[in-house]
Amino acid sequence: MNRADPSSSTYTTFDAVVVGAGFAGLYMLYRLRQLGLRVRAYEAGDGVGGTWYWNRYPGARCDVESMQYSYSFSEDLQREWHWTERYPQQEEILRYINHVADRFDLRRDIQLETRVIKAVHDEKNSQWTVLTDRGDKVVTRFLISAAGCLSAGRVPDITGLDSFKGKWFHTGNWPHEKVDFTGRRVGVIGTGSSGIQAIPVIAREAAQVVVFQRTPNFSIPAWNRPLTEEEQLAWKAKYPEHREKARRTRSGILYEYSQRATNDVNEEERQQEYERRWKRGGANFTHAFNDIFINRESNDKAAEFVRNKIRCTVKDPKVAELLSPNDHAIGTKRICVDTDYYETFNLEHVSLVDLRATPIQEIVPAGIRTDAATYELDAIVFATGYDAVTGSLDRIEIRGRGGKALKDKWSEGPRTYLGLMTAGFPNLFFITGPGSPSVLTNVVVAIEQHVDWISRCLQHMQAEDLDVAEPMAAAENEWVAHVNEVADKTLFPSTKSWYMGANVPGKPRVFLPYVGGFGNYTSICEEVVAEGYRGVRFGSANAAKDRAAVDEAFSMPHR
Ligand code: NA7
DSSP states (O other): OOOOOTTOSSOEEEEEEEEOOSHHHHHHHHHHHHTTOOEEEEOSSSSSOTHHHHOOOTTOBOSSOTTTSSOOSOHHHHHHOOOOBSSOBHHHHHHHHHHHHHHTTOGGGEEOSOOEEEEEEETTTTEEEEEETTOOEEEEEEEEEOOOSSOSBOOOOOTTGGGOSSEEEEGGGOOSSOOOOTTOEEEEEOOSHHHHHHHHHHHHHOSEEEEEESSOOOEEEOOOOBOOHHHHHHHHHTHHHHHHHHHTSSSSSOOOOOOSOGGGSOHHHHHHHHHHHHHHOSGGGGGSSTTTTTOHHHHHHHHHHHHHHHHHHOSSHHHHHHHSOOSSOTTSSOOEEESSHHHHTTSTTEEEEETTTSOEEEEETTEEEESSOEEEOSEEEEOOOBOTTTHHHHTSEEEOGGGOBHHHHTTTSOOOBTTTBOTTSTTEEETTOTTSSGGGSOHHHHHHHHHHHHHHHHHHHHHHTOOEEEEOHHHHHHHHHHHHHHHHTSSGGGSOSGGGTTTSTTOOOOOOSOOSOHHHHHHHHHHHHHTTSTTEEEEOHHHHHHHHHHHHHTTOOOO
16 A cells, blocks of 8 residues: 655545545445545554454454344355354454455555544635645545544543553553463453453453442343354345345344333233343343333333342342442443353452442552552453544544534534534535434444445435535534434433443533434435435535635635
8 A cells, every 4th residue: 555655745636535444434445436436544553443453352242143243235245254153253353354355355445554633624625635643645525434433442530540550451442462361460440341241251361350330231141152054044045134124123133123012011921021032132132122212110120120130140149239230221321241241240259349339549559549448450451431423533633614623513512414414514424423323223234324325425426516515504403403302202311321422521411323213214314315315415616616716805704
């Protein structure tokens, strides 16, 4: 890959720049090439894979089943790839992504170890000027963010971390070489999906594990196991049908979505249904009844079933109580899917510290000091999550019309049209952006739908000889109102979660994804296209130039 020459005063020109080379960036690249565009993707890692490149922590695994957590755009690809387990391990997903990059010859347009740091819209020429941390200066007509929803990791600001004599890690930026915890005393801060997956695996090696928990989470067993040849063949035989069905569901995943409400059945039947789903494993549990996400009492019944399971599993009743969530509705924080999480707390060398009762005061050279004690540790694992959905965009200085920063426009929460575009930033597209189903779905399905929509939009522009696309402010306002209205009908906003931006100090409390259902969302996107891209204003670069010239002549600021 030839890099642009940083010392050159001339800028390399592309038709499209893609930020990121994970699932989203790779498929976007593939589609843009089909349109005959000159494309460059920039990727911060020294390999492709995005989230799955960085998240190498012990036990890292997807909580969507293998046969579904994969691309559907190539029938040959989905038939030829062989998954080994019900839920795929990080290493296997990364191998798959690398296979895709090779199979479709995508690497030649990807520049690795390069982070986009700035992108400024030039209204006069209707193009974006993009700068990277490697000194590349490029201009491009289209700028497409495939930067990911869970890629900006957060290490909390705890006094004294610099003084710690041991090693510390963040689950989302794990070293590439194996970290050996054998015989070590390990502290894990955080009990979200990452912590819950990592803790049992770390406990297999470590001499001592201290789990620092602020909020307990609900977790459902994965019952992970090898996939049999017959299962795979049966699934593959019906792949197109399965995919089509999944795309019409609420989360882009083939779960058993119940049509019954919690009180449609008696207590005995209800418990049987919870039990049946518990035994099947995974997030399918939260769809046991159709009112779990909207009715607090119904939610409580499902939550109590899980709390009872925790009480039955964890031998020490005090520990069981601490591990039992009672401050939020089940499912309103991302439901966790685990292997032996609760069982791990029965091990002699694993202990739980309740940070609500005894908060962390500081990190000291020897370990972690809470209100109650100092825990001596050789390593600290931060499983403390991400600045989700908007964090990866915030890290880039993006300036649209009139030099306005995206960060400023979104200072009170992100505003988008369909989660795909934002007014004032022409030709900027987001894949799984805020205001789209994104993190509430099988994200690969959501990515494919967004990439296809963007590609179709660009194809339309090619056909009509248009080169500027920007959503209308009124359409954006309407979409933002709709996203909020739909969220307010559910229990989600009642919970302080990363869906709400509540895990990042100072981040506006806004429900970030679109909770109206993936199937419904896709229909809305299709309607928009059918109505000639309702809500999107198209133009030509020449018209933009003329407008800029007129503005300049009359010294008018660009709006
Ligand atoms: P999450 O789900 O955001 O979990 C982070 C955990 O870290 C959670 O238990 C937090 O407790 C805890 N946390 C965060 N900051 C602190 C501080 N300062 N002190 C103590 N504890 C803290 O991130 P994950 O990486 O587990 O999962 C992210 C997504 O990746 C997941 O949903 C899947 O989609 C994959 P809190 O709840 O804030 O009290």
